[in-house]
Amino acid sequence: MTEHATKDYECDLLLHTCCGPCLEWPARLLLQEKQNLLIYYINPNIQPAVENKRRLENLKILTHKLGLELIADPICQPEIWKNWDDSVEARCRMCYRRRLQATADKAVELGIPAFSTTLLVSPWQDRDAIVEIGNRIARPAGLLFVDRDFRSGYREGQRLAKEDGLYRQRYCGCLPSLELSDFKEQIKSDQAALAE
Numbered sequence: 001m002t003e004h005a006t007k008d009y010e011c012d013l014l015l016h017t018c019c020g021p022c023l024e025w026p027a028r029l030l031l032q033e034k035q036n037l038l039i040y041y042i043n044p045n046i047q048p049a050v051e052n053k054r055r056l057e058n059l060k061i062l063t064h065k066l067g068l069e070l071i072a073d074p075i076c077q078p079e080i081w082k083n084w085d086d087s088v089e090a091r092c093r094m095c096y097r098r099r100l101q102a103t104a105d106k107a108v109e110l111g112i113p114a115f116s117t118t119l120l121v122s123p124w125q126d127r128d129a130i131v132e133i134g135n136r137i138a139r140p141a142g143l144l145f146v147d148r149d150f151r152s153g154y155r156e157g158q159r160l161a162k163e164d165g166l167y168r169q170r171y172c173g174c175l176p177s178l179e180l181s182d183f184k185e186q187i188k189s190d191q192a193a194l195a196e
Ligand code: SF4
Pocket: 045, 046, 081, 091, 092, 093, 095, 096, 172, 173, 174, 177
């Protein structure tokens, strides 16, 4: 269920946001440029549900602090990523496509002409794939995909997240990426405690 009341949004850019820490730098940059932003959380890849909720709750802390409006579709779809047996590259492309398509659909629904994503701040994500997929989704929808390279601000964004006391996760989001994390035992233990 979408977490926002029915209302009109007067903004230029719908910014798909994966988590609070990754919003820190792009938000500050775009606000400094006087861009009229709306933040959109939709990350069905982030699992388990307790982790998805935790990242959204931390994002809310930051949007509140920065005075940004947030709409959220806090869905979690572990079944899609859980038993993925193709390559990591193909899995991540599918993951980008789902989130960017959902963001484009929301932009059309709200009459917002452009969209982008905070995934573009992370040096750990495949920027070329994100830009290619974003543009491919944007064109037929009559939208602009804003392919800003935010990566130079990644470290500063992480520093700001620490300063703001935000939760900084140590795996990308899907269950396969959790299994690959060096910290998986600690993460699973923390998640079990949160789920109680
Ligand atoms: S590693 Fe990250 S980008 Fe790739 S499928 Fe998992 S959650 Fe998505």
